Every structure is written in C-alpha cells, then in structure tokens.
Amino acid sequence: MWVSSLVSILPLVVFAFALPSKDCEHQVKEEVVSPQGWTIFGPAPSDHFINLRIALPQSNFDLLEQHLYEISDPYHERYGAHLTKEEVEDLVAPHPDSVVAVNEWLSSHGIQEEDISRSSAGDWITIKVPVWLVEKMLDTKYYVWKHSTSGEYIVRTTSYSLPKDILDHVELIQPTTMFGTFKRLKSTIHSISQTNSQVQSQNQPPVSDPVTGLTVDASCNTTITITCLQQIYNAVGYTPSAHVGNSVGISGYLGDFANKADLQSFFEDQVPAAAAVNATYNFVSVAGGLDSQDPADASDESDLDTQFAFGLSFPVKSTFFSTAGSPPFDPDVKTPTDTNEPYTDWLDFMLSHPNPPLTISTSYGDDEQTVPESFAIRACAEFAALGARGVSLVFSSGDGGVGDGDSNPTTQKCITNDGKNRTQFIPEFPASCPFVTAVGGTSLFPEQGVFFSGGGFSNYFPRPSYQDAAVQGFLNKLRKGTYSGLFNPNGRAIPDVATQSEFFRVFIGGVPFHVAGTSAASPTFAGFVTLLNDARLKKGLPPLGFLNPLLYSKAASGFNDITVGNNPGCGTEGFNATVGWDAVTGLGT
Incomplete structure (x- = not known):
C-alpha cells in the first residue's frame, strides 16, 4: 500500500x-x-x-436568481416556467x-x-x-x-x-x-421509544379543532400514523397517480440505511394498498453510498423519512438517495483516507441528474455558525439552481429551539464561534438558506408548537423580500428589547411552515417505535407537497418548484395558524407562537 x-x-x-x-x-x-x-x-x-x-x-448567478423568483411568483406571467438542466448550467x-x-x-x-x-x-x-x-x-x-x-x-x-x-x-x-459536522451530518431526530405492537383503541370520541372544523381520531394525540396526518391536514380520500410524472425523494447520509422490510411492515400497518402490491422505493447510490438491508443496520432516521414521505404519497415514484459518509479520520492509520463533506457530493449528483425528484426532503443539518459562510452561500446558490429546475427542497428546521444542536435547552452553550464567545441564538443550516423550505414542528390536536421546534434568524443570509411583511409583523409584536443582541432581526427567518413532529409510529428493525423531531416534520410536509404536485400534474400544470414565494403570498390562506407554544433554548423561553408568522411554526400547518 x-x-x-x-x-x-x-x-x-x-x-x-x-x-x-x-x-x-x-x-x-x-x-x-x-x-x-x-x-x-x-x-x-x-x-x-x-x-x-x-x-x-x-458567472451569472444574479440572472439565475432573477429567473428563479419570476418562475416561483404565482403573480408573475412566467410562474411555473422552470428552466432546463442545460439552461441552469449555462447560467452557473x-x-x-x-x-x-x-x-x-x-x-x-x-x-x-x-x-x-x-x-x-x-x-x-x-x-x-x-x-x-x-x-x-x-x-x-x-x-x-x-x-x-x-x-x-x-x-x-x-x-x-x-x-x-x-x-x-x-x-x-x-x-x-x-469544522462543522458536515463530514458527519447529525440527524434532527429528537427522541425515540419503543411502542405497542398495535395502535391502541382508546374508546374515546374523536377530537375536533374549532378553528379548522376538522375532526381526528383521539388516538392521534398519542400516536401519529398516515391516517392521522390525512385527517389533520384534510387529505382523507385523496388518491395520487403513479402515471403523471410525479416523484419524491429522500436524502440519506453517513450509513443511515433505509430498510425495505421495515417499509413493508409499515405499509402493512398503515398503508394496506401499498402492502398489497409489495410497493418499495428506488435506491440510488451517491458517491458510493451503500444499501445495507441487514435489520441491525436499519436507521431510525431513514426509516422514518421513507415510511412517512412514501406512505403519504403512494403510489408516486419514490427514491432514496444514499450518499457515502466520511469515516472518522484515524490518526494511527499509516495511509489514511478521508472523503470529506458528503453533502457536496449529493449536490453535485443532483445538479447533474437529468430528472431529479420534484420534491426532496432532507432531515439533516448543522449549526449555521460551524459552516464557513463562503460554503453556506455557495451551497445555498446550488439549492437555487435545483429550485429553478422545478424541485421543491424541504429541510427540517432543527431540534434545539432557538439554541444549538443540543436538544436539551438547559445544557445548550449558545456561544458564538468567532472567538468573541458571545451568547447568541443559533440558527440551523441548510434550513437558513432562503432557497429552501424550512419545516418546524407541532404536536397534539388541536395543534400547538412543540418545544424543540428550531426557529430564529440567519446570521449569514439577509431576509428575502418574500418574507418581509410576515416577519416584520412578528418583530413588531416582540416587546421592545426582547432578546436584543441574541438574534439578527434582519436575517432570513425560519421556519417557513410546520407539521406534526411527535409520536410518529415508525418500524425499525421490524419493531414499532415512537419517534419525535423535526426529522418527522420535513418528510411529512414533503409528502403533502407531493400530493399538491399530483393535483397540478393531473390538470396539465407544472410542479410547484421553489415553494416560498407562493407560501408567503397566494397560498398563505391555506395554512392553519398556530398560536400556542414556544421554543426554549440558550437559557431563555425562546420565541412564542402567535397570530401570523412566528419563529416557532412559521406560517403554520
């Protein structure tokens, strides 16, 4: 050697x-x-x-950005006129x-x-x-x-x-x-616990939300299933098509393996139509990513993501992308190798892909400050390139509330990484990129913001114009001086939206578990975006693509405003959910 x-x-x-x-x-x-x-x-x-x-x-990113905003603005004449791969490559x-x-x-x-x-x-x-x-x-x-x-x-x-x-x-x-953990991206799963083999009937009357008028099974306050999500988000009885060109993808990293046997167990438990045809996903290896199907290697993260995103969207074409991770560097090995930042490998692959999935969910992230600003800006530009091609990119907002990646608000350090050692709220990247949709978390029904829902303001990216009215309204409601100096009021605000994120019934190694975290919220939201794309494609309309300009304008009325909850961290109570956009649940669910 x-x-x-x-x-x-x-x-x-x-x-x-x-x-x-x-x-x-x-x-x-x-x-x-x-x-x-x-x-x-x-x-x-x-x-x-x-x-x-x-x-x-x-060379021409400014022009690409202009194209992106025009084709993503529902009031613009070019709305939905997504660019081709070749057109995007000419611009970048x-x-x-x-x-x-x-x-x-x-x-x-x-x-x-x-x-x-x-x-x-x-x-x-x-x-x-x-x-x-x-x-x-x-x-x-x-x-x-x-x-x-x-x-x-x-x-x-x-x-x-x-x-x-x-x-x-x-x-x-x-x-x-x-020096961030992009070499080993951390999951934003918050907690996991083994649960009963079957959802228990509580013999309790259904629960109603007086605001939305929706009624759900009482069991949904202790166990979230596909049926619960369909009830909570008004999708009962909607059947998507496998034949209109729709597609959805999940990205996995660092040896987080999705298990197909677990998916079958999940389908048998919650999506019998998929179980009846032995439905599964397409596996795609990125930069040598593996596909272990050993039950012992089943990942809580990847099983959660695939089961709920693909369960909600069945029978839409689904793909799991496994990107090879970086093994920890071993200083004792005489001829060491280190593959470094797998995230850039994924971006390279997706940008070179002739037909990437129309919706992609990613439940990985890092404290924004641990990622060099130059890298964050460049990665964000590449998200914009995918958005210009009609891809909806959905990311978990994080599980530290307003704090760092430590999900326990009492042990978070929340210290700046610039040598000044200031106390500061810590936003999550890539959720802080203005060209992706950041998804926070809710719990229970009627819904309320969950305490770990990542939210706050970027220190790298200025607030995009599509957020101005909604976010300024939130800032105006903050008591003058509240958390002054702890966050950047002019930064890109997160999250954009939220969904359920606790008590998700997931099969891991053949055993049902309850999983919580914004890791559950991101694939859930991606599943519903996939259903919306299905409805558009059936009418001959283009897919939604980059979502945020639509969400903050024409689609804002489609959200259920969450006004209860907060996201503590850094020794504070964090932000409060309130009327309108807020830094706990965004526009709502």
Missing part, C-alpha cells in the same frame, strides 16, 4: 519541481479562529490524501478566464486534466492530492484536530492563501476551514 502511494505521488513531485511556481505572491483567501471544541492533535500526515474541492465563481458555468487561470495554477503544481473531476456545469473542480502538496498550493499548514466531546478526528486548517492572480477566480476551497 505504501509503495503504491509513493508511485502515485512521484509524478506530482516531478511536476511540482519542474514547472514554474505561481506561489510567490499569496494572499489570504479565508481565515477562521480556532473553533470551539476542537484542539490540535498533531500535524497532518504528509501522505494523507484530501479530496480538494475548488469552487469557481458562477464559470467565466472562461477563471477556467484558464485555475487550470494554469493547477498545472504549475503538476496537476493535469486527467487528474481533475469537474461538475456538470464546470463550476466545481475536485482533485485528490496529498497533504504536502495541498499545503504548498495553499501556503498553509494542515493539522489533525480532535473534538473534545465526540472524540472525532478531522484534518483541517484555519487559514489558506492563493496566488494573487487567481484570487478572484476561486470562490472557495474545501476541506480547509470547515
């Missing part, structure tokens, strides 16, 4: 010394303070290979000058075209290079860092530089300064 590694490095060594270097005048491109919770374990091994990802500036392709400049820089370090992998639009370059060469290219020093809580090791730097003549031709490079 050591010999093969040496052989693969030798050509790079020769080129690195044979070609003129462009290293003489470097300028810092990005720099971060030492991140909280991480300490230097030691220097990174010089022969450790890194999959270095280089983002070239997207890098300028030829950037391609030439970066190619010359790479070539000066012995990296040739055959060593380079390019994204479908050419705006991302990926190269696999050893640490010693990355350090030379970026005029930096990589270290092995250890996390004080998880014990996880990663290879990162806190600063990198580029030659001045290519500085403007590169938007960002990773993995460099990212």
